[in-house]
Amino acid sequence: MRFHLLQHAAFEGPAAIQEWIKGSGHTLTTTKLYRSEAMPSQDDFDFLIVMGGPMGVDDVQQYPWLATERVFIQQSIEADKYMLGICLGAQLIARACGARVTKNDHREIGWFDVTIDTQNLPGVLHDVFSMETEVFHWHGDTFEIPEGACHYASSEACSNQGFILNGRVIGLQFHIETTAESAALLIKNCGDEIDGSTYVQSATEMLKDSARFTKINKQLHALLKNLTSQAAVEVDN
Numbered sequence: 001m002r003f004h005l006l007q008h009a010a011f012e013g014p015a016a017i018q019e020w021i022k023g024s025g026h027t028l029t030t031t032k033l034y035r036s037e038a039m040p041s042q043d044d045f046d047f048l049i050v051m052g053g054p055m056g057v058d059d060v061q062q063y064p065w066l067a068t069e070r071v072f073i074q075q076s077i078e079a080d081k082y083m084l085g086i087c088l089g090a091q092l093i094a095r096a097c098g099a100r101v102t103k104n105d106h107r108e109i110g111w112f113d114v115t116i117d118t119q120n121l122p123g124v125l126h127d128v129f130s131m132e133t134e135v136f137h138w139h140g141d142t143f144e145i146p147e148g149a150c151h152y153a154s155s156e157a158c159s160n161q162g163f164i165l166n167g168r169v170i171g172l173q174f175h176i177e178t179t180a181e182s183a184a185l186l187i188k189n190c191g192d193e194i195d196g197s198t199y200v201q202s203a204t205e206m207l208k209d210s211a212r213f214t215k216i217n218k219q220l221h222a223l224l225k226n227l228t229s230q231a232a233v234e235v236d237n
Helices: 016-023 065-078 088-096 180-193 203-207 210-236
Strands: 002-007 027-032 047-050 082-086 101-116 132-143 150-154 162-165 169-172
Touching (some): 016 027, 016 210, 047 065, 047 210, 065 082, 065 088, 082 088, 088 101, 088 132, 088 169, 101 203, 132 180, 180 203, 180 210
Parallel strands (some): 002 027, 002 047, 047 082, 082 169
Antiparallel strands (some): 101 132, 150 162, 162 169
């Protein structure tokens, strides 16, 4: 399968996503938007991954490529591409679908549980998350659930943590691609956001247990495996 990744900041790369794609025999290309690189043709990929970043979806004046990216995401959804949006990426997908993106009541940074609505959990996610699962967060904004999408995840600090649209477009407000190394880069580049508020952990707490990253990366790998398996069945049929 041909994966294409939209990257918004040099320090927020594919992390564990790249490991799984290459290890599973798929291909990965990348548009580095912070370098103003051009988008690919819709014919050049099967699965789009939209990464996180420190900017907001409305920061178009500072980052003009956000407007181009929104149109590209809309076109990718209309072309029935598989898609995974993480944090800012999920917010961009939601906005491309006409949903609002706003400041969340709380900044949420560090390791906090999400609650999974198992009744709403679609097949491609059924064996990925348990009902209560600890994941990594780094966000201050939140999305509304796009029209027609299924909401399946929430946390104490943020009610909208995940959605799936058309069985193939997945938005995650939280991070399951993060490794200890990529978390350290976030802390280095966005450490001013670690403000000691209710749902913000210290850098020491975030990095103290490497097993946490191993666990969420297994969730990511299960999710990508399920989606690519579903895509393969569609091609065969």
